[in-house]
Amino acid sequence: MLFVDEVTLDVTAGRGGDGCMSFHRGPNQPKGGPDGGNGGNGGNIVFRGDAALNTLVDFKYRPILKSANGRQGGSSVKTGASGGDLVVDVPCGTSVVDDATLEYVADITSPGQLVVVARGGDGGRGNHSYRSSTNRAPREFERGTPGESKRLRLHLKVLADVGLLGKPNAGKSTLLSVVSSSKPAIADYPFTTLVPNLGVVHVDPARSFVMADIPGLIEGAASGHGLGTRFLKHLSRTHLLLHLVEVAPLDGSDACENLTTIEHEVSEFSVALAEREVWTVVTKIDAASTEEVHAVTRRLRALHPDRPIFEISAATQRGIRELTFALMEAVESRLKLDADESTSLDKDVLTDILNRTKSRPTPTAVDGEQVEVIYQRD
Numbered sequence: 253m254l255f256v257d258e259v260t261l262d263v264t265a266g267r268g269g270d271g272c273m274s275f276h277r278g279p280n281q282p283k284g285g286p287d288g289g290n291g292g293n294g295g296n297i298v299f300r301g302d303a304a305l306n307t308l309v310d311f312k313y314r315p316i317l318k319s320a321n322g323r324q325g326g327s328s329v330k331t332g333a334s335g336g337d338l339v340v341d342v343p344c345g346t347s348v349v350d351d352a353t354l355e356y357v358a359d360i361t362s363p364g365q366l367v368v369v370a371r372g373g374d375g376g377r378g379n380h381s382y383r384s385s386t387n388r389a390p391r392e393f394e395r396g397t398p399g400e401s402k403r404l405r406l407h408l409k410v411l412a413d414v415g416l417l418g419k420p421n422a423g424k425s426t427l428l429s430v431v432s433s434s435k436p437a438i439a440d441y442p443f444t445t446l447v448p449n450l451g452v453v454h455v456d457p458a459r460s461f462v463m464a465d466i467p468g469l470i471e472g473a474a475s476g477h478g479l480g481t482r483f484l485k486h487l488s489r490t491h492l493l494l495h496l497v498e499v500a501p502l503d504g505s506d507a508c509e510n511l512t513t514i515e516h517e518v519s520e521f522s523v524a525l526a527e528r529e530v531w532t533v534v535t536k537i538d539a540a541s542t543e544e545v546h547a548v549t550r551r552l553r554a555l556h557p558d559r560p561i562f563e564i565s566a567a568t569q570r571g572i573r574e575l576t577f578a579l580m581e582a583v584e585s586r587l588k589l590d591a592d593e594s595t596s597l598d599k600d601v602l603t604d605i606l607n608r609t610k611s612r613p614t615p616t617a618v619d620g621e622q623v624e625v626i627y628q629r630d
């Protein structure tokens with residue numbers, strides 16, 4: 253299956269049926285009154301949130317959506333049948349933007365949520381409805397109006413409470429795998445993660461939050477290096493970002509410099525995203541001495557004195573419990589997203605993205621390659 257999180261598609265809602273022009277004729281009524289009925293309304297195009305879907309791949313092969321036209325009115329004051337609505341299921345987390353105006357059309361965040369994205373045309377009036385005391389035999393009738401027709405851009409972003417940020421190899425997927433039952437790919441080479449992963453982190457059976465892991469960023473990501481910032485948008489609905497930095501990076505780089513580099517890339521990508529709350533997490537502390545860990549933490553703290561900072565080892569589990577409980581409390585006390593909040597957080601980032609990508613064609617898949625979908629909620 254393809255992982256597709258951006259598509260452009262054309263939607264045309266049904267035309268309204270024309271009104272009818274007719275006069276009643278019967279054996280005893282050679283000149284009966286006007287009896288042309290109204291046309292039926294055109295069908296709307298409606299998106300419906302579906303929690304079971306997690307890709308926009310279906311739209312890649314069906315880039316045109318049309319709903320039925322209303323039928324023409326008939327004699328004997330018969331109203332034409334309405335065109336049925338076309339109801340299309342989309343993943344929860346899909347935002348819909350008008351491609352021409354770049355206006356936000358809708359945000360589908362909850363299962364069963366219905367949003368009309370293109371309104372069907374109105375049926376025209378038949379001549380029956382034009383009759384009056386002064387005109388007993390009107391010949392006027394109305395044509396149906398066209399349905400709305402537009403090009404829409406759909407963006408799918410995962411719905412998570414906490415997002416993981418960091419260079420490749422920082423240990424993001426490993427953290428997700430130890431705190432949730434998600435089983436993302438993990439390896440000692442960069443860019444192991446190719447698509448976003450989601451995991452539900454349970455601190456006890458009744459309390460949980462959702463964590464999102466995305467591919468790592470490198471210097472120049474905002475201008476397309478590595479996998480670029482293409483997946484950063486998946487963090488746009490989260491209130492809180494965890495920035496993971498290796499205590500002693502395998503590539504010999506420096507933890508503090510890495511942190512600054514990656515955050516610079518994030519701000520190049522979206523100022524709105526860069527303004528989110530960030531906690532720093534020093535990873536792989538089992539791979540360095542206690543003194544080294546403390547030295548790195550001290551320098552990171554000096555860089556951002558107000559920012560919470562955690563030291564963890566996914567390998568030995570040190571610091572994992574403290575981190576997950578602190579996250580749970582933060583999510584419960586102020587960060588648990590409701591749909592409206594998720595939308596407004598997301599809108600700002602989407603605006604940044606749209607402003608930058610106005611002129612670029614919409615990518616439809618990772619490098620045009622077929623990739624395995626690991627994108628899932630467990």
Ligand SMILES: Nc1nc2c(ncn2[C@@H]2O[C@H](COP(=O)(O)OP(=O)(O)OP(=O)(O)O)[C@@H](O)[C@H]2O)c(=O)[nH]1
Nearest residue numbers: 420421422423424425426439443444445468566567
């Ligand atoms: N010693 C040690 N190694 C770790 C720890 N956490 C992760 N690793 C190793 O670090 C390497 C990279 O881990 P990943 O979780 O794949 O890193 P990532 O940040 O998801 O990397 P990308 O997907 O490439 O962005 C793997 O070889 C892991 O086994 C840890 O706590 N201690």
Ligand SMILES: [Mg+2]
Nearest residue numbers: 424425444445
């Ligand atoms: Mg990974």
